[in-house]
Amino acid sequence: MGDDDSSSSDGGDILLLIRGLALRNAVEHGGKARVDKVTAKVIATRPDLRSGIKALIPTITATVEEVNRMSVEEQKSALEAMGQGIEGKGEEGVERKQYALPPLPDAVMGRVVTRFPPEPNGYPHIGHAKAVVIDEEYARMYRGRFILRFDDTNPVKERREYYDAIMDGLRWLGVRPDIIKNTSDDMELLYMHAQRLIEVDGAYVCTCRPEAIKRNRASGVGCACRSLSREEHMERWARMFNEYRPNQAILRFMGDMRSSNTVMRDPTLFRIIEHEHPLKGERYRVWPTYDFAASVEDSMDGVTHALRSKEYELRNELYYAILDRLGMRRPLVLEFSRLEFEGMPVSKRRIAPLIEKGLVKGWDDPRLPTLAALRRRGIQPEAIREFVLSLGFTKADTKPPFEVLEAINRRMVDAHALRLFMVRRDDCIRLRVKGLGSENGEGQHVTATAETATDAGGGSRSTHATVRLRNHPTNDALGSRYVRVGNEFYVPLSDIRDAIGREIRLIDLYNVVVERVGEGYTHADARFTGYGVKDVKKVQWVSVDEAVEVKVLVPRQLYVDDKYNPESLGVVHAYAESYALKVDMGSMVQFVRFGFCRADAQGVFIMAHK
Ligand SMILES: [Zn+2]
The missing domain is CATH 2.40.240.10 (Ribosomal Protein L25; Chain P)
Incomplete structure (x- = not known):
């Protein structure tokens, strides 16, 4: 040893310690942790932190607030996930912590099929990383299969560049799908299921003007198209492929116009989009919506557990209703919270204008939470994986400070x-x-x-x-x-x-x-x-x-x-x-x-x- 005293910080371990103590305190007190109690526990566990405790109070407060937003069940499962953390040495002698996800409901060893269905409409970011890591991890945990499926049925938004960016990002993360496919490969099958749905009065073609449809949806009133005959709808469906112009006709689910869940008020299943598709060119003009494609594809692909972020929760009713009308097998839909960092927007809607105005320099600008940016900044793929798993599978919104990821990364790069x-x-x-x-x-x-x-x-x-x-x-x-x-x-x-x-x-x-x-x-x-x-x-x-x-x-x-x-x-x-x-x-x-x-x-x- 020389006298290079550059020290490697244990910041990440401190953050994980705080999180663990906050979770425990919450679980022991009906779901509500207290900042003063957690602070005392931190000092009791790590007396060396006493002198610097003031600097940690904002972190402790933020962690306690985050933990208190979780349900007691989520707190327990997160705590369990942390408790199962096994410390070990990796191949290169780097310390790693392994986290186990909570068991999946109704999972059978060897039979679990999960999927990650990104739309190729932007660059993959930390939120995608969370989804894909959890999906893959569960498939491995149950020795099942993991599918990467590009949900590419809106050609206006999709580009070849984005398929490649997603593939690059996942490869870099070390994700190894068992199957890679595109929803656009299944268009004929999707049309067939749409037709079947019309045949069982589960869908109808509406030719009302978009404003009228919107108004009716808001007021819970059905339109005249609804009561036309099945034959009439079959004919209209055929005309969607060559006659109607965009916005002149849509295929709608026969739902419930009075449902308190507005998603169920006869949502759109197919619409006409005249735009070149990055893979299929001009071959198709009738494209399914996310709601239709996701449920039918999941069922056809044999997916047993469909994990998706909580923002889709209201759409679950529709997801199941489509499959029920078609008599198709239901995967189990489970939600997890979105993951993003404070002050780092993940959505394309917010990033694209920044790039246009030159405020950030492209999708891999190191200030962004895209995988390309995190990679350029020196964040290791293993750190992202560990970070995601350390947060566990919870429904509570998580906006952990970026420093948590940094701390895990520091531990990994320090040795090399x-x-x-x-x-x-x-x-x-x-x-x-x-x-x-x-x-x-x-x-x-x-x-x-x-x-x-x-x-x-x-x-x-x-x-x-x-x-x-x-x-x-x-x-x-x-x-x-x-x-x-x-x-x-x-x-x-x-x-x-x-x-x-x-x-x-x-x-x-x-x-x-x-x-x-x-x-x-x-x-x-x-x-x-x-x-x-x-x-x-x-x-x-x-x-x-x-x-x-x-x-x-x-x-x-x-x-x-x-x-x-x-x-x-x-x-x-x-x-x-x-x-x-x-x-x-x-x-x-x-x-x-x-x-x-x-x-x-x-x-x-x-x-x-x-
Ligand atoms: Zn109508």
């Missing part, structure tokens, strides 16, 4: 990220070290290639050496790198400003006493005092000999108080050691004392988190 030195240019001073003489090169950390050279500047003698630095304080497999050092370094001004007359340690190098800081705080002089590790302030450094300029993008919360945050993308210019230009694109580095960053382009990094 190269440690590199960098000094921000807005907090930088040039330090010249005197008194090295020929000693530079004999120290414990300095290898044998020391050489004496003539300083090009003033012609004065100065000593250069090549220093070997470990790439990671504990993971020896990451090896080491060589840095050429002279007697001038960029160091953080904030470390030097108050160190005049004091001894400091240049991390992994040697100790110096800061003698003088020049006017304007641009340069400082120091005297070499020895190699031995001492208990003095540790300062990172970048050798002026081989400093390179790098840029680090620092994503922050995109929306604050529901308003676009113009400060949401910070840019830090810094000096880094030249090795920063040699790392593989996409790899993670930890800039010591700054944070974990992903190499995005030559000399450009994106900060993942501290």
